[in-house]
Amino acid sequence: xxxxxxxxxxxxxxxxxxxxxxxxxxxxxxxxxxxxxxxxxxxxxxxxxxxxxxxxxxxxxxxxxxxxxxxxxxxxxxxxxxxxxxxxxxxxxxxxxxxxxxxxxxxxxxxxxxxxxxxxxxxxxxxxxxxxxxxxxxxxxxxxxxxxxxxxxxxxxxxxxxxxxxxxxxxxxxxxxxxxxxxxxx
Numbered sequence: 741x742x743x744x745x746x747x748x749x750x751x752x753x754x755x756x757x758x759x760x761x762x763x764x765x766x767x768x769x770x771x772x773x774x775x776x777x778x779x780x781x782x783x784x785x786x787x788x789x790x791x792x793x794x795x796x797x798x799x800x801x802x803x804x805x806x807x808x809x810x811x812x813x814x815x816x817x818x819x820x821x822x823x824x825x826x827x828x829x830x831x832x833x834x835x836x837x838x839x840x841x842x843x844x845x846x847x848x849x850x851x852x853x854x855x856x857x858x859x860x861x862x863x864x865x866x867x868x869x870x871x872x873x874x875x876x877x878x879x880x881x882x883x884x885x886x887x888x889x890x891x892x893x894x895x896x897x898x899x900x901x902x903x904x905x906x907x908x909x910x911x912x913x914x915x916x917x918x919x920x921x922x923x924x925x926x
Contacts, residue, residue, distance in 0.1 A: 767897050767907070780830040781885050785822055789877050792818035796873060807863045808856050811873065815855075819848065826888060832903030835896035843892045851880065 769777065792814040799810035823844055827833050833840070855876045862872045898907050 766895055769897075777830055777889070778885065781826055781888070782881070784825045784830060785881050785884070787825075788818040788822035789881075791821055792877065793873070800869060806860075807869055807872075808860050811856060811859055811876075812852070815848075815852065819844070822884075827893075828900065828902075831888065831893040831896070832898045832900050832906070833893045833896045834899040834901075834903075835893060840892050840896075844888075847884065847887045847891075851883065855880070 796814035
């Protein structure tokens with residue numbers, strides 16, 4: 741049985757928004773595919789975390805800024821990188837970039853003030869800045885993946901060229917398997 745059950749018909753619903761083609765494809769991922777998607781997100785987020793940690797360290801140790809401006813700049817840099825690579829490689833989405841980015845900004849309009857508040861409060865209470873930063877990054881990883889997967893790209897998984905190729909290959913495999921089941925070689 742194929743690893744991906746395709747729940748869309750061959751005639752995809754398409755609409756044009758500006759100069760970007762927008763297509764909606766609903767897919768149901770298997771446990772293995774969900775695991776691999778989560779693993780990709782984790783690995784890309786770890787690389788974004790390195791960007792965040794390096795820029796935070798540079799601003800905190802070299803420039804000697806307080807926690808919150810160092811954190812905000814480092815967070816912004818990591819979010820831009822993480823959004824870009826996960827959109828293309830993890831979720832394989834062709835969703836309208838400004839629309840997707842506005843949704844992500846909405847997430848960060850909630851997450852950023854909260855995380856800045858608790859980070860500043862904890863560091864003023866004597867917690868080490870790097871322990872606070874690491875804990876905040878873990879919370880961000882879990883909540884951001886959930887938001888990307890179930891809100892931003894919910895109906896836009898596998899809509900870029902690589903994703904469409906993967907869906908076509910999976911559909912061909914399913915067709916071949918169905919043909920084998922219907923007409924077994926005797």
